[in-house]
Each structure stands twice: as structure tokens, then as C-alpha cells.
Amino acid sequence: MKKHYKNGWIKALFAVLFVFGLGATFYIFSNESNPDSSLIINKEKQDIGKFSEQELAQKDILDSLNILKLAYDVAILEKTALSQQLELERKNIENLTEIIKASKNPSTDQIILYRKQFSDLRQSLNTSVLEVKKLKSQNKNLLSEIEDxxxxxxxxxxxxxxxxxxxxxxxxxxxxxxxxxxxxxKVVALREKKSGLELETDKAKNAQKLKVSFTINGNSIAKTGKRIFYIQVLDQRNKVLGEDKLIEFGNDKALVYSFIVAVDFQGKPVNVYGILNSDDGHFPKGTYFINFFDKQEIFGSTSITLE
Known part of the structure; x- marks a missing residue:
């Protein structure tokens, strides 16, 4: 808000001074185009002993340069791609102003040269102002495109x-x-007769095998093919029976299992079972816990107690 207020104030001041400058410029060039009028006015001023013709022209050019410099200040405040070029031109105005100020009793040729330089600077500003407006319009359109x-x-x-x-x-x-x-x-204890027939038993002294089983439900979108599952059998002392092997899965997880079972899964329901044989011909009395694993994930458990 402060920047906009400052810019508005400077632009308003520039408008007033610009009107004044136009009048002064018109006055300068009207004097040049009408020598008789200029002579009359200068004669009157000479009569009162204040300024010579060259001194008056010098003063008018300096006033116009001050107004022009203010116009450059306003244009520079727009902060466009031309700001650096405008600053150089403003510096030229300052340099020309210093040269004119340092000039004592400038000659007519000098005045003509000063006016020509002033005219060139003013024309350059007019061109730059049009370019600044064009750039602002382009920037506005660009910002609108960026927002879109x-x-x-x-x-x-x-x-x-x-x-x-x-x-x-x-x-x-x-x-x-x-x-x-x-x-x-499920888990059941089995005893095997001499004929090879296997019978279920709940007596520890007769239990020669532990048969574990489970069912895989059908799944049409599950991966088919050979699937391996790990069975873990723990006795009452939490000891892993059977092979007692360790397998690592590469994600900082491992499993100690008793034996494995494999099945060719083709998307349809299938029953799976496995056998754990006793090392001593029978299993000691107690409760046995059986855990079922798909890799490191447990998906079921059961238990059996032998008397």
C-alpha cells in the first residue's frame, strides 16, 4: 500500500510538473520560432537588469530537465526490464544538467545544442514509456496465464x-x-499296527506320530502353483520338536520349524496334512502346541493333550 501511495503521489506531481514543463518548453521553442517576440521580452528583462537572453534560455532548459528527470523517476518505479536503461538515461539528464549549470553565459550555439539534447532525451522517454506500458500489459497477461x-x-x-x-x-x-x-x-496322535493300519489314540505311550492338517479355501485370484507351509510343534517345555531348523526371510524375521508341507494350489479348496514322527517310539505325556506358518506369518494354531 505504501508503494502504491508513493507511486500515485509521484505520478500526480509529475502530471502537474509535466504540464508546467510543456508550457515552459512551448515558451522556449516559441521564442526560437518568433525572434521578434523573444527580442521584445529579453529587451524588457534587460531593461530591468535581471537575465540575458542566453541566461533565460539556460534557466528554462534546466527547469525542463528537472521535470524530465522526475518523469524518469516515475518510469523507473515501474520496475520493468527497461529500468536499467531508464536509469542510464536519467544519469544522462543529470550529467547534462551539471554541464549546463557549469556553463557561464552560454552562446547561442550552446543553447541550440542543449535544446537538441533535451529534445532527444524527452523523445527517448516517450518511447520508453510506451515500451513500459507494453511490458506491463505483457506481464499482466503472463501472470494471468501463470495463474490459469x-x-x-x-x-x-x-x-x-x-x-x-x-x-x-x-x-x-x-x-x-x-x-x-x-x-x-487339526492334530491327532496315531499308533500304527503291524498291519500298517493307523489308528487315533490319546495315550502317550501309544502315540507314535502326530498328524497335523488344515484346509486351504478356494481363491480364484490367488497365485497358483507350489506353496510351502511351515509347521512348528512345541512340547510342554516350549521346545521345538522335529527338524528344529531355522529359516530367515530376509526382512529381519526368522522362524524355527519342525517340518514343512507342500501343496500344488490351483485356486480350488485343498486339504493339507503332514506327519511328525516320535524320536523315542512314543510321545511323553503332556500338551503339545502346533502353529501353522505361511513364511513368517502365523495363520493358525491348535493343540493336543496326551495322557
Missing amino acids: QNVVMYQQKAENDTLISKQKKLESTLKDASKLAMNNF
């Missing part, structure tokens, strides 16, 4: 963000939907 582009870019970014968000949700949905669902987690 910013609006379009903002809208496009919002649309992209929405699409990315929807894509992430879809990917998450597909990922969740493609996961296998398991149920019917």
Missing part, C-alpha cells in the same frame, strides 16, 4: 492424487483378496 496454469496443475495434481489413492486402495484390496484363507486346523 497453476489452477490447471492444481486440479491435475488433485486428480492424480485421487487416482494414486484409488490405485493404492485397489492394490491393497487385491493383495488382501489374493491371500489364502485356511481353516480346520
Whole structure:
């Protein structure tokens, strides 16, 4: 606001001084075009002993230069690409002003030269003012285009963000939907007869095997092919029975398992089972806990107690 107020005040002052300068300039050139009138006026001034003809012309040119310098000040305040050029021209005005001030009793030829230089500077300003208006108009249009582009870019970014968000949700949905669902987690103890027939038992002294099983539900969008699952059997002392092997998954996670089971999954429901044999011919009394893993993720558990 202060800058606009200052610019407005300077422009108003420039308008008043410019009108005055036009009058002064008109007066200067009218004197030159009408020598008789100039002689009469100068004669009157000589009569009162104040200024010579050259001194009066010198003073008028200095006044016009001061007004012209103020006009350059106003143009420079617009801060366009021409500001540097305008500052150089204003410096030329200051230099010409100093030269004229230093000139004592300038000759008629000098006055004519000063007027010519003043006229050139004024014409240069007129040209520059038109160019400044053109640049301001171009800048205004450019700013308008930039604002329009910013609006379009903002809208496009919002649309992209929405699409990315929807894509992430879809990917998450597909990922969740493609996961296998398991149920019917079971474990039974078996004893084997001489004939090879296997019978279920809940007696520890007869339990030679632990048979674990579960069902994979059908899933048409899940990855098909060979799938491996890890079975972990813990006794009452929390010891891992069976192979007792460690596997690392490369993401700072690892698992100690008892044995693995594999299945060829083709999108349809399938029953999976595995056998853990006793090392001593039977399992000691107690409760056994069985955990089912798909890599490092546990997806089910069950237990059995042998008497």
C-alpha cells in the first residue's frame, strides 16, 4: 500500500510538473520560432537588469530537465526490464544538467545544442514509456496465464492424487483378496499296527506320530502353483520338536520349524496334512502346541493333550 501511495503521489506531481514543463518548453521553442517576440521580452528583462537572453534560455532548459528527470523517476518505479536503461538515461539528464549549470553565459550555439539534447532525451522517454506500458500489459497477461496454469496443475495434481489413492486402495484390496484363507486346523496322535493300519489314540505311550492338517479355501485370484507351509510343534517345555531348523526371510524375521508341507494350489479348496514322527517310539505325556506358518506369518494354531 505504501508503494502504491508513493507511486500515485509521484505520478500526480509529475502530471502537474509535466504540464508546467510543456508550457515552459512551448515558451522556449516559441521564442526560437518568433525572434521578434523573444527580442521584445529579453529587451524588457534587460531593461530591468535581471537575465540575458542566453541566461533565460539556460534557466528554462534546466527547469525542463528537472521535470524530465522526475518523469524518469516515475518510469523507473515501474520496475520493468527497461529500468536499467531508464536509469542510464536519467544519469544522462543529470550529467547534462551539471554541464549546463557549469556553463557561464552560454552562446547561442550552446543553447541550440542543449535544446537538441533535451529534445532527444524527452523523445527517448516517450518511447520508453510506451515500451513500459507494453511490458506491463505483457506481464499482466503472463501472470494471468501463470495463474490459469497453476489452477490447471492444481486440479491435475488433485486428480492424480485421487487416482494414486484409488490405485493404492485397489492394490491393497487385491493383495488382501489374493491371500489364502485356511481353516480346520487339526492334530491327532496315531499308533500304527503291524498291519500298517493307523489308528487315533490319546495315550502317550501309544502315540507314535502326530498328524497335523488344515484346509486351504478356494481363491480364484490367488497365485497358483507350489506353496510351502511351515509347521512348528512345541512340547510342554516350549521346545521345538522335529527338524528344529531355522529359516530367515530376509526382512529381519526368522522362524524355527519342525517340518514343512507342500501343496500344488490351483485356486480350488485343498486339504493339507503332514506327519511328525516320535524320536523315542512314543510321545511323553503332556500338551503339545502346533502353529501353522505361511513364511513368517502365523495363520493358525491348535493343540493336543496326551495322557
